[in-house]
Amino acid sequence: MNALSTIGDGLWNAFQMAWEVAWALVLGFALSGIVQAWVPRSRIQRALGGRGPREIAFATGLGAASSSCSYAAIAIAKSMFAKGASFASAMAFQFASTNLVFELGIVIWVFIGWRFTVATFLGGLILIVLMWLGLRLFVTRRLEDEARRLAEGAEAGHQHASASAEGLTLRRRLTSAQAWSDVAHNFRADWGMLWKEILSGFVIAGFISLLPMDFFNSLFITDASPSVRLLENVVLGPVVAVLSFVCSVGNAPLAAVLWAGGISFSGVIAFIYADLIIIPIVIAYTKYYGRELTARLVAIMFAAMVLAALAVDGIFSALGLVPTQRPSIDSISSRGVSWNYTTYLNIIFLAVAVVLVALTLRRGAKDPVCRMTVDRHAGKPTSTYEGRTYYFCGEGCKAKFDADPERYVDATGRQAAPLEHAGHRH
Secondary structure, three states, rough: HHHHHHHHHHHHHHHHHHHHHHHHHHHHHHHHHHHHHHHHOOOOHOOOOOHHHHHHHHHHHHHOOOOHHHHHHHHHHHHHHHHHHHHHHHHHHHHHHOOOOHHHHHHHHHHHOOHHHHHHHHHEEEEEHHHHHHHHHOHHHHHHHHHHHHHHHHHOOOOOOOOOOOOHHHHHHOOOOHHHHHHHHHHHHHHHHHHHHHHHHHHHHHOOOOOOOOHHHHOOOOOOHHHHHHHHHHHHHHHHHHOOOOOOOHHHHHHHHHHHOOHHHHHHHHHHHHHHHHHHHHHHHHHHHHHHHHHHHHHHHHHHHHHHHHHHHHHHHHHOOOOOOOHHHHHHHHHHHHOHHHHHHHHHHHHHHHHHHHHHHHHHEOOOOOOOOOEOOOOOOOEEEEOOEEEEEOHHHHHHHHHOHHHHHHOOOOOOOOOOOOEOOO
16 A cells, blocks of 8 residues: 555656646747748758858757757757768757757746756757867767768658748748648657657656655765765766656756755756766667767767856856755645646647647648658658558658558558657758
């Protein structure tokens, strides 16, 4: 009975935290879907071919306008790199698309305040600059060329709906069913990528919130001198993130619990950044780029995370902006569900989500290869097999289907279960 009670308490805490930010997640994904669908993406690879500050800035902006789970982000970055983007530009895009996006900032703001949101974004920009410098210093042209050949061999993926209504004015887009269908399909695809990570993040945070305060005091130094505490927390923050296996927006509720439990301001920031060096993703790096480049990349990213978090701590300390009041863990995990502004916002934005998903159901078809929902009216590639038309997100999935259609269609003509997973390419 005690075990069942503990499980129930952990899941209830997870639900309360999810309820608190459900509207923020829908808003963030909707804004991201609009940007992805309505911002032209032509000539991206050519624009990102250099290693200079202009290309890094453009890649950062493009990533921040996109929305990806960490696994999809590394696939997108690999795809960009394989098609001509510099390694530094691809890594800048990769980081920005998971750590500088709308939904993450909104959720952090709701849980632990605007100062953390500003610090996360400011530190993220500093981290990208540090990562760029580290890659220029420690990744040679030879090593980059070798990694590109590996990435080209691993290249596979599918595309989000983008710019089907390209050329329309903003006024025309607002009244165009096709333009909003692009938004809806991006919205649904992003949720499809991220829901497992978001769910796992809330569940882990819900159970961690049940731990006694002594646990946090033993895990993170909380009573040493400020300098010792600062260094220990900022190094241990990413280590905890690596071991938690939680990434992208799923980091936010766990970061809130850690902040309530006693980790320092800079430790929270460093923890949030570490979603791109969790163990499964590091393994993927080795397949994409080889062991030598992966070792250098992970070392550079870890150092950049720590230094960026320290830099933000210094800036915020100088400006007197470091938060001093910590919420209790109960106030993070046990906010309750009642008729308040959160409930009204959830009702409004969940209705928005229902409308967007309904639009994909009305106009959508499932790609038999990657199982992504695509718009039948968006001019996507198609193939006809045994009298039935199949729609694809891109030429890559169409080519796989055409080469072996029976692999993706069962004997009754229905779509078979997917045999492989490919990353999304925005």
